[in-house]
Amino acid sequence: MSKKLSGVWITGGSSGIGKAAAKEFARTGSQVFVSARRVRELEKLNEELEKEKLSAVVFPCNVASSVNVDQTVKKIIALNTVDCLINNAGITSFKAAEDNSVQEINDIINTNLLGSIYTIRYILPHFKKQGKGTIINILSSAAKKIFTNSSVYTASKLGLLGYSNVLREEVRKYNIRIINILPGATETPMWPSDVRKSSSDRMMTGEEVARLLVWVYLQEGNMVPEEITIKPVEGDL
Ligand SMILES: NC(=O)c1ccc[n+]([C@@H]2O[C@H](COP(=O)([O-])OP(=O)(O)OC[C@H]3O[C@@H](n4cnc5c(N)ncnc54)[C@H](OP(=O)(O)O)[C@@H]3O)[C@@H](O)[C@H]2O)c1
Numbered sequence: 001m002s003k004k005l006s007g008v009w010i011t012g013g014s015s016g017i018g019k020a021a022a023k024e025f026a027r028t029g030s031q032v033f034v035s036a037r038r039v040r041e042l043e044k045l046n047e048e049l050e051k052e053k054l055s056a057v058v059f060p061c062n063v064a065s066s067v068n069v070d071q072t073v074k075k076i077i078a079l080n081t082v083d084c085l086i087n088n089a090g091i092t093s094f095k096a097a098e099d100n101s102v103q104e105i106n107d108i109i110n111t112n113l114l115g116s117i118y119t120i121r122y123i124l125p126h127f128k129k130q131g132k133g134t135i136i137n138i139l140s141s142a143a144k145k146i147f148t149n150s151s152v153y154t155a156s157k158l159g160l161l162g163y164s165n166v167l168r169e170e171v172r173k174y175n176i177r178i179i180n181i182l183p184g185a186t187e188t189p190m191w192p193s194d195v196r197k198s199s200s201d202r203m204m205t206g207e208e209v210a211r212l213l214v215w216v217y218l219q220e221g222n223m224v225p226e227e228i229t230i231k232p233v234e235g236d237l
Contacts, residue, residue: 009035064110132176139157185237202234
């Protein structure tokens with residue numbers, strides 16, 4: 001099967017980078033599976049895709065629930081082969097360390113770190129069985145550079161960076177590629193609206209990040225970009 005016709009699963013596809021990626025992958029002819037918690041937003045994605053005569057298969061899935069992730073993988077695998085998982089679902093808090101409630105701490109770690117570990121845990125047996133697969137993790141430039149008011153977020157992204165670096169060595173022999181993308185500021189609903197308003201011209205767009213994800217996925221030879229940092233041309237905010 002041509003790579004272009006395989007399935008791609010994008011988590012957190014109801015908004016921002018994930019939604020832009022869902023559209024960009026759909027344009028390649030891939031079958032796109034998109035999950036997130038807000039079903040209405042996923043329906044809106046399909047309404048927008050319909051205007052281009054495209055569509056995505058959407059699933060409600062809270063990645064912080066391992067049971068939910070397991071069920072979603074079963075549903076996706078029943079429909080088609082999948083050879084790419086994009087771990088994109090993520091949240092942050094923009095708060096000093098001690099200002100985060102325990103709930104906020106749990107939510108960030110459970111979504112960004114455990115959520116991605118769960119999706120990998122359940123998709124990996126399928127990638128091994130089919131002898132190929134690509135896992136793209138959307139990390140953050142915060143995994144390499146220190147930004148205040150992002151301690152829990154940074155812990156979640158650095159945790160996933162460490163996990164993925166070990167995983168990559170374990171799965172090379174199965175023809176499974178582990179790719180970490182570390183974006184800088186991107187104009188999405190993750191940012192408070194005043195920052196989006198004042199600094200949007202200093203940020204990348206979700207569409208720009210999405211185009212990189214498609215390019216990375218479509219590389220077919222004996223080359224894998226294992227880690228890519230991308231930033232706005234003028235640098236960090
Ligand atoms: N924007 C930036 O500047 C930037 C920079 C570096 C990295 N990133 C990373 O890029 C990724 C996408 O963020 P974004 O900027 O596009 O923000 P966004 O527009 O807020 O999108 C976040 C997505 O994650 C989903 N999500 C959140 N919690 C979830 C959960 N428990 N289960 C399933 N889905 C969940 C949301 O959908 P639902 O609410 O519908 O579930 C939404 O689709 C994140 O991992 C973020 O850390 C962003």
